[in-house]
Every structure is written in C-alpha cells, then in structure tokens.
Amino acid sequence: MPELPDVEGFRRELASCVDGRRIERVEVADAGVLRSVTPRRLRQTLGGRRLAEPERRGKWLLAPTDGPAVLLLHFGMTGRLVCTRPGEPLAPHDRVALVLDDGRALRFRDQRKLQGVWLARSAPEAEEILSGQGPDATSVSRGELDRLLSGRRGRVKSVLVDQAALAGLGNLLADEILWRARVHPARKADRLTAAERHRIHAALGRVMSGALPAGHVPAGPSWLTGQRDAPEPACPRCRGPLRRTRLTGRTTVWCPRCQPEGE
DNA sequence: GTTTCTGTTGTCAC
DNA sequence: CGTGACAACAGAAA
Secondary structure, eight states: OOSHHHHHHHHHHHHHHHTTOBEEEEEESOGGGBSSSOHHHHHHHHTTOBBOOOEEETTEEEEEBSSSOEEEEEOTTTEEEEEEOTTOOOOTTEEEEEEETTSOEEEEEESSOSSEEEEESSHHHHHHHHTTOOOBTTTOOHHHHHHHHHTOOSBHHHHHHOTTTSBSOOHHHHHHHHHHHTOOTTSBGGGOOHHHHHHHHHHHHHHHHHHHHHTSOOOSTTSGGGGTTSSSOBOTTTOOBOEEEEETTEEEEEOTTTSOSOO
C-alpha cells in the first residue's frame, strides 16, 4: 500500500479516530512489529495518554503524545491503519491496537511486518530516527530537486525512490512521475537537461496534487498506475504498448514512445 | 499437491 | 555506484 499519499491517508485516519480520546489500553497481538520498544514500555507509555495532531514525514507517520513520547509508524509494503468500532474481532494481521476510552480502537494492521512501530522517548529522539531523510517530496523546490538530480550519477528513478535524497516517493509514484515528465527511468540523473529536470518537478507537483486528496496513487484511466497490472498495458497518452522491466530490483513500467531512452 | 514467483517497504554485503 | 540477497507473507502462476 503505502507510499506518501497512502501515509497521508493514514494520518487522516489516525487523527479522526483518536481525536482527543484517551488511550485506555494498548494491546500487542504481535510484538514482531515493535522496533525500538518492548510491549511493556509501549503499554506503560501510551496507556492513559492522548495523541496530539499527527504529522507525516516522507513515508513515516509521527504521532506525538500529550507527554514527551512520540509514536512513529512505518508501514512497509503492507501496513495500514484502521479505526475499528467497539467489539470488532481481531483481524488476522492486527498487530497492535490502541483501544480508546469509547471502545473504538486504532489498529496497526500489517501482513508482512517489513517495518513497524517505534516509540521515541522525546521529540529529539524522534528526529534522530528520521534523520537522514531528504526533503519531503511534497515540498521540494525546483532548485532543490535540480541540485539533487545534478549531483547524482545513478539512474533518475533510483534517485527519486531514494529516501535519503527525497522522502516519500515509492515505486509506483516514481514511474508515474517519469512517465508524465517523458523521461526514461534509466537515464543518468546528472545527465538530464534543465528542461527535463523542470518537467520532472512539474510532474511531481501534479502527481502529488492528484494523489494526496485520494490517499493513494490513483489508478484511473489517465494514470500510468491504472495500467500497471493490465495483461497488455497500454500508454494512456499514446496508446502504444508499455514496457515492463526491472530497475534496482523493482518492476518498472514505462512507455518506449513517450520516454525515449536516448538523450 | 507443491514449488516458484511477485510485490505500494527497507537494509546490508559485495 | 550498482546489484542481488534478504526480511515475512499471501496469492497467483507454474
């Protein structure tokens, strides 16, 4: 699921669910998702507290408590947040539940447990966990992106999905952005022209404004993402066949006509 | 029935 | 810097 827009959706889900409620208790169904905290400390730290306004940073979700501690969530490939009604039975992959004082619960549901739940003792400790991330993809300026791309010798797609360079983009979004910008994903980042870098920045903005309100990468007919899993994927722009290859170990979809390899 | 592959996330060794 | 293995798991493909 989660790339930046999905996490933005989870942020809204968390905010509306927890909304001023007290956490009555914490249930850890599978401690395998706990990363910097024991079940006991999670229960003791969060029990009786309220969560403040949550914030998204790249693919991370931060939920400060009304104490010094900060809850951090990372969803990996299969994680999500759900707000359940009182008495809702535990779903197979519910790993952690924050049960609220009205019986509803915020649940961290995650099949594969590739990432998980962190608990920082303080705001600076939370920042420490996030350090090393590049600027958030929603707010990167044209100049910043220019410098970022110009200074890297790897392929442009690898740079876009590198969280240390730019935070928030994943496999689908990177393909979507490059397709809209008409730039081949395997182009060397430092050999892009200024015009191409500009197009990437513009496409980034358009893709974000389309995906953020939706809370996921849209798969509509005008989106490359809508074609990803089709048996014979066709370019929504030129109708030509899309190609599927592997780049940096990830499936990459692009249009050979709209995104020529050369130049 | 069983094995193999794939995947919206990462890290690590080479 | 790039590539591949791996982590953990389900569902589809072979």
